[in-house]
Amino acid sequence: MRDEEYSPSEDTFFVANYLEKEKGTSALDVGSGSGYLTKLLSENFTFVVGTDINFVVLKNQTYKTKNLVCCNGSDALNIEFDLVVCNLPYLATDEILDAATDGGKDGFEVPKKIFDSLYKNIKVGGKFLFVTTSLSDYQKLMDHAQKLGLTPRILAKKKLFFEELILVEAKRE
Numbered sequence: 164m165r166d167e168e169y170s171p172s173e174d175t176f177f178v179a180n181y182l183e184k185e186k187g188t189s190a191l192d193v194g195s196g197s198g199y200l201t202k203l204l205s206e207n208f209t210f211v212v213g214t215d216i217n218f219v220v221l222k223n224q225t226y227k228t229k230n231l232v233c234c235n236g237s238d239a240l241n242i243e244f245d246l247v248v249c250n251l252p253y254l255a256t257d258e259i260l261d262a263a264t265d266g267g268k269d270g271f272e273v274p275k276k277i278f279d280s281l282y283k284n285i286k287v288g289g290k291f292l293f294v295t296t297s298l299s300d301y302q303k304l305m306d307h308a309q310k311l312g313l314t315p316r317i318l319a320k321k322k323l324f325f326e327e328l329i330l331v332e333a334k335r336e
């Protein structure tokens with residue numbers, strides 16, 4: 164696994180733009196990376212946790228926050244949160260060479276693993292925000308969220324050079 168953190172990029176700022184309007188008691192950032200989104204959440208939520216599968220990245224985060232856990236998805240957590248956020252490794256790839264970006268087949272394999280882990284951590288009445296791309300099979304991902312009992316809808320799209328970023332909100336009703 165590469166030890167360099169994923170620097171805040173277009174997709175990070177795309178989610179950040181929406182997070183600035185969110186407020187509540189508890190929030191979880193899965194795949195915290197540099198900690199940019201986790202730190203942003205700390206401004207409007209009382210209790211915030213960030214997780215990442217990469218221990219070295221988590222230990223050396225650029226944007227520091229208090230509650231960090233190294234695990235797959237949110238496997239180690241039994242708490243329910245008002246808001247769960249994930250800027251996923253969403254790229255469709257044959258192999259997982261870079262854990263920060265590679266999503267595996269159809270861009271579904273790694274996100275599925277993360278969804279299966281985190282849906283238990285969304286409060287009833289809470290929501291999950293995730294980013295994906297038009298280059299991956301995002302419909303498959305939304306269908307999977309629905310299978311897990313969530314109600315997904317596309318919140319926003321952003322055109323880049325050769326892809327569109329897609330922000331999805333999945334409510335647990």
Ligand SMILES: C[S@@+](CC[C@H](N)C(=O)[O-])C[C@H]1O[C@@H](n2cnc3c(N)ncnc32)[C@H](O)[C@@H]1O
Nearest residue numbers: 169175194195196215216217235236250262263
């Ligand atoms: C695209 S980066 C996003 C980083 C940061 N949240 C941002 O928006 O800039 C994805 C992050 O997810 C982490 N990650 C990949 N697979 C994971 C998994 N199964 N469980 C938890 N974190 C994972 C990577 O190590 C990486 O830090």
